[in-house]
Amino acid sequence: MGTPDPHMLRVQQLFVRHQGQLRAFVLAIWPDFGRADDVLQEVFLTVSTKAADFQEGSNFLAWARAITQRKVHEARRLARKPTISPDVLESLSAACPEAWAEDRRLATLAECLKLLPPRAEQLVRLRYHKEHSPPEIAQLLGRTVNSVNVALAKARVALRECVNRHLAPSDLPAT
């Protein structure tokens, strides 16, 4: 058995504990399923490298999100994608609620997915399970891209309402 640096191990444990939230955070800023895991890898490396900078008892999620939003910005810039400027991303990151995308909300969302009506479920499956882009879904279903975007937006709103409805008020992210 090895004898790792206990502080680094603790920081890595925190990362693992919050990795679902951080992945969601990446996808919210850059909705590209193919890139999200790569970015998160980079975040983990940076978190490990800078573990000494993190003080026990401070807000790990806020610290990690700050690193994450910088990594997303770098990755988008390298990919030559239009990107929100770093200062706005920083403000946006700071506004992200602590409980945003936490595990309880993930589990509830999974249950809500099963309640979707068939046509909405089909769309959501294609988008989030099959990871097809809206243009691919439009081609698949013989619809326009715009109609797919509209339907997805409505499904997201409905799912959000479902999640909030099934969680107690105290479970809702503070805004």
Place this chain on the structure above:
Amino acid sequence: MSDNPTTTESLPGDHLDRLIHSHLDDSLSAEGVRELEGLLRDSATARTRFWELAEVDGLGRDAARLAWGDAPADEASSGNSKSISTNSRNSPAGSPSDHAARGGWPQGRWIAAAVAGAVVSSLVAIVFLPGRFTFPIGSGAARGTAQTAPVSPPPLATVTNTRFLLTNDETTPLAIGQSLTAGEIGLLGGAVELTLRNGVVITLEGPGEMELRGELSAFLHAGSAVVRMPEGMSGFRLDTATTDVLDLGTEFAVKAAPGFVTDVQVFDGAVVASSKSAGDNARFPTRLEAGQAARFSPLGARDPQSIAYLENRFVRRLPRDAGIPFRPGHRDPASLLRLFGRPQHDAIVVSRVREPVTIDGRLNDWRLGPGFMSSRDGTDSCPEWVDGRMMYDDSHLYIAAHVGDPAPMQSSIDPAVDPDLGWRGGSVQVRVSTDRQMGWPASGNSASYYSQRKIVPTVEEKALADNPRFAHLTMWFHAASQTPCLTIHRGMLVGELEVNPSAGQPGGYRGAFSRDADGKGYILEYAIPWRLLNCEDDPPQAGDTLATVWQVHWSDEVGRLDRQHMVEIRNLLEPSEINVWERAATWGRAEYQ
């Protein structure tokens, strides 16, 4: 929730919502990005709204896996949809029912475990890290059945070797050189070696089933797999239903056995293995070092159990014992004949010289050299034929050929200008190995052999290609200068081409040509010092069987364009559709007597 099919093409909410939704669909233009940026900069309400709307999108993929299993199914089948060409499959492998079928877990328990797994995964996927490594992102990026990648280079993985392979899906043959995207690979028997684009090599034994998820992640449903990391790289994660195995720079094997038992064995380096049985909070990641093996069982009271390390328990390397055919787009028999010839002979006797050989373009001294005789198309009436001979003594290799050629000795290829094209204007090429330790068959492939087949050669394979005791000899008569030319290329066509080495000097090669009286052929005769073949200290001896192959080229009437070509003294056990100049194993036997 009611089913409310979209009939109007308007987004819900106001302009800000529309911008955010467009962003979430990754369809926002640069102008839209600027507009959204302005709103987010100026308004705290806008920032709050962003996170409200983005949460479902951010969690959507993980939630979908929790709800419907971790391997995407072909959802289009549930509706009035058209088929789509990428990432689709016919059965929902990875769905709860599929996992139940594999291992007998009830569906409800699978879903419960999956939901719980998302919550407790943070407790079990902990790593010990002495230094830099790459963290395995653990959600599992299942993206459908492994299949031939369309045109999106570089592919996630390439099939780089197989042995006795039998796949469980005839539409996924897993041929060597085939590109793969993420997805499932199933074997009924044999084994397959995959090389990922980051250099990670996975050898999967059949019967077995593995889901390739990404450059640093795979899920082993059943069977055994060995993962070998490139030097300096770490962080590959190979999961099973009950165990996560994280590499820390190593070579390790994992076996997913019935009953959700997982065995882990480390050949080199170290791994961190974590049981992920639900409800067992006492489980803690276990570090396994080289020479250690352990068993993880969902019912085991004390995981892991130490088990015997057995060096030969897993298939770590697949021998590259067969050449891989390659057809560059040609299928018709005439083209295949021209490309690869129709060899009739697999060996040539190389006789020891009894009397001094005079290099004069005559065959008077070659009565004891039996050699071989063959025509280009195998018929007696063919005007292109060759009578080839080889002899040797302590200092030289002797080569002679009588070639039937309607346009003899016309080559316009100037050795001072285009020595690399010496073969093209009419020539004889003899490739020889003088590597007495290697013997026959020879082993070594050119760089083009690997690149054409999309194979990344190992360090060992590259070393074989550099063998200094392989020589590619091209002999032709340059008509303009009346010069018997010789070029020598070493190894498997590596390094500089030597052109007419030491010609006319003591210790140099000697060559002579003579034209047939009827103008329909010529004789060439060469004496090549062993020194030029890098073996003067250890030349071939009587009793040696080494490798050689012959090629004869016929040109147009002005000796510029290659017209026809034949191959002889070829290893007939190798696939015919391999160029002899790129694979030494295709060379036949040179039997020194």
